[in-house]
Amino acid sequence: MKAKPLLIKEASVSFGSVEVFRNLSLEISQGEFVAVVGPSGCGKTTLLNLFSGFLKPSLGSVVCSGRVRMVYQHDGLLPWQTAAQNIALGLRDLSSEAERKRQLNEMLRLINLEEFAGHYPHQLSGGMRQRVELARALAGDTDILLLDEPFSSLDYLTGLRLRRELARMLEELPRTVVLVTHDIEEAAQLADRILVLSDRPARICRELRMSLPRPRELTHPQVVETVHAVLAEFGLEQDKVGV
Amino acid sequence: MTEKPFTTGTRLLPLIVLFAAIAVWWALWQLRVFPESVFPSPLAVAKGIGEEIRTGRLGNDLVASLFRVTTGFMLAVLLGVPVGLWLGNHVRSRLALLPAINFFRSLSPLAWIPFAILWFGIGDLPAIFLIFMACFFPIVVATLAAVASIPSVYFRVARDYRFSGLELLTKVTLPAIAPQVITSLRVTAGLAWLVVVAAEMIAGRDGLGFAIWDARNGLRMDLLVAGMIVIGVIGMVIDRLLMRLTKIRSVSWGYEG
Numbered sequence: 233m234k235a236k237p238l239l240i241k242e243a244s245v246s247f248g249s250v251e252v253f254r255n256l257s258l259e260i261s262q263g264e265f266v267a268v269v270g271p272s273g274c275g276k277t278t279l280l281n282l283f284s285g286f287l288k289p290s291l292g293s294v295v296c297s298g299r300v301r302m303v304y305q306h307d308g309l310l311p312w313q314t315a316a317q318n319i320a321l322g323l324r325d326l327s328s329e330a331e332r333k334r335q336l337n338e339m340l341r342l343i344n345l346e347e348f349a350g351h352y353p354h355q356l357s358g359g360m361r362q363r364v365e366l367a368r369a370l371a372g373d374t375d376i377l378l379l380d381e382p383f384s385s386l387d388y389l390t391g392l393r394l395r396r397e398l399a400r401m402l403e404e405l406p407r408t409v410v411l412v413t414h415d416i417e418e419a420a421q422l423a424d425r426i427l428v429l430s431d432r433p434a435r436i437c438r439e440l441r442m443s444l445p446r447p448r449e450l451t452h453p454q455v456v457e458t459v460h461a462v463l464a465e466f467g468l469e470q471d472k473v474g475v
Numbered sequence: 476m477t478e479k480p481f482t483t484g485t486r487l488l489p490l491i492v493l494f495a496a497i498a499v500w501w502a503l504w505q506l507r508v509f510p511e512s513v514f515p516s517p518l519a520v521a522k523g524i525g526e527e528i529r530t531g532r533l534g535n536d537l538v539a540s541l542f543r544v545t546t547g548f549m550l551a552v553l554l555g556v557p558v559g560l561w562l563g564n565h566v567r568s569r570l571a572l573l574p575a576i577n578f579f580r581s582l583s584p585l586a587w588i589p590f591a592i593l594w595f596g597i598g599d600l601p602a603i604f605l606i607f608m609a610c611f612f613p614i615v616v617a618t619l620a621a622v623a624s625i626p627s628v629y630f631r632v633a634r635d636y637r638f639s640g641l642e643l644l645t646k647v648t649l650p651a652i653a654p655q656v657i658t659s660l661r662v663t664a665g666l667a668w669l670v671v672v673a674a675e676m677i678a679g680r681d682g683l684g685f686a687i688w689d690a691r692n693g694l695r696m697d698l699l700v701a702g703m704i705v706i707g708v709i710g711m712v713i714d715r716l717l718m719r720l721t722k723i724r725s726v727s728w729g730y731e732g
Contacts, residue, residue: 286631302635304628311728312650321636354728 235262236295237376237408238283243292245278252278254433255292265402265409265446267419269462270429276412279429280378283410298375298408303365306385309353315364316340316349322371339367342401359390366398370405379411383418392450395421399446420458421448428465438465515697523697524704532686533705539682540671541709543599547606548667555611556656559618560648569619576612584609584670592678602674602682609670610663617659621652654721654729661717668710683709 238260245252252275260266268276281287282294284302301322302308309318319339323332340346343363353361362382369377383391395418402409413419419426420442428438440461444454463469497517503509504516515523527533562569584605591601625648633647675684683706690698721730 284635286634300635302631304631307626308628308632310629310632310647310650312653312725321632324636352724352728354731 239295243289251433267411267423275434300376301369302378303382322368377407519697520700523701543602547603551610555614559615563619563622580612601678605674621655625651
């Protein structure tokens with residue numbers, strides 16, 4: 233059986249009188265890419281905060297074994313540091329200066345921003361900034377990548393391009409990934425498993441598995457079918473038999 | 476904030492304004508709008524500046540004033556920024572002290588002049604005290620406001636990448652507040668330069684403020700205007716120097732976009 237670096241057991245979370253999770257249980261396997269979709273305000277980000285340890289459940293337990301990095305919706309880069317300095321944050325734990333330098337150049341090459349190494353975040357486009365954030369989170373010895381709507385502030389085409397890049401980066405640097413998104417296409421294009429959350433208190437109301445290798449075409453029948461199935465779950469399309 | 480590239484012609488515009496102002500001044504003097512005894516000609520003032528430079532008095536006054544401003548201002552920065560940092564991070568102390576700070580910030584520093592003289596006599600100390608009182612409170616308020624408005628995501632990133640407590644201060648808090656603090660330094664340095672003139676007029680025996688007061692008492696209107704011109708020019712130079720801080724690359728993000 234595969235290792236389960238991320239585990240939630242019967243966790244409950246409330247903010248005042250707002251109950252976000254009640255008895256939520258979830259297991260994520262080593263190297264798995266899980267996407268979490270659901271209506272806004274249903275607790276998707278709360279789920280990531282549980283995994284990152286930023287938040288403790290009031291009941292139940294959360295196990296997170298491994299080094300966690302999070303990519304934020306936008307503006308997660310430190311604006312007073314250059315692209316290279318931001319990525320180097322991800323390499324802080326490496327003791328060898330030469331190795332840090334080598335891996336930094338490797339990451340810059342991976343995101344195709346070698347020429348922009350000395351640029352500050354405000355001098356980069358939105359897409360470039362998110363690429364730098366991804367590189368920072370993937371740099372060094374980490375195990376788990378938490379993505380909080382990382383492409384939601386980008387325009388549609390840039391978002392599509394970055395999905396493809398993320399798939400390519402994960403090919404080279406495999407990680408256990410949890411992606412929170414409201415973009416169902418994004419989930420269907422990237423994830424091995426899609427969890428559909430219900431309204432608060434959120435429970436997993438549907439689980440879909442994708443066997444198609446990445447990168448996937450947006451218009452591939454299996455991707456389209458998955459999008460359809462999720463939309464049907466939200467009552468936005470007629471469900472077909474046999475999905 | 477992107478600026479269009481200026482042609483040499485546009486750069487010369489301020490000089491044209493300067494010459495126009497001198498021309499108007501000269502015309503007013505020619506027309507004797509005011510009696511000559513209280514309205515010096517541009518030429519007399521130029522001669523006055525030359526005289527002050529030759530006798531070495533201008534140099535002495537300039538050094539005296541700059542010393543007071545630098546000392547009072549630096550004291551205000553060295554104490555004001557840490558106090559602002561502390562108040563920005565401690566809500567209870569902030570709630571307790573902010574009204575008092577706003578009280579002193581709203582109190583004109585010139586209101587302290589009588590006490591400054593009674594406590595510190597005449598010379599450097601009262602001026603330094605007044606400059607400190609003028610700068611300290613605005614710097615505290617600007618720093619604490621900057622600290623309180625740092626986006627929380629930076630601290631989450633610092634946590635993700637395991638910054639130590641000291642690194643949180645030196646690598647997150649200080650760089651995050653730098654742009655706003657530098658802006659407040661520009662404003663308060665200007666304030667300090669205003670205050671030193673007033674302080675020296677009343678509680679000084681040298682300095683540019685004393686020089687114009689002395690010129691008035693000696694009915695030397697040419698020297699009075701000469702002093703005013705020097706004070707204005709030095710104020711501009713101080714602001715220009717501090718503006719250079721905003722061009723530091725790791726700070727410029729705060730002034731763009």
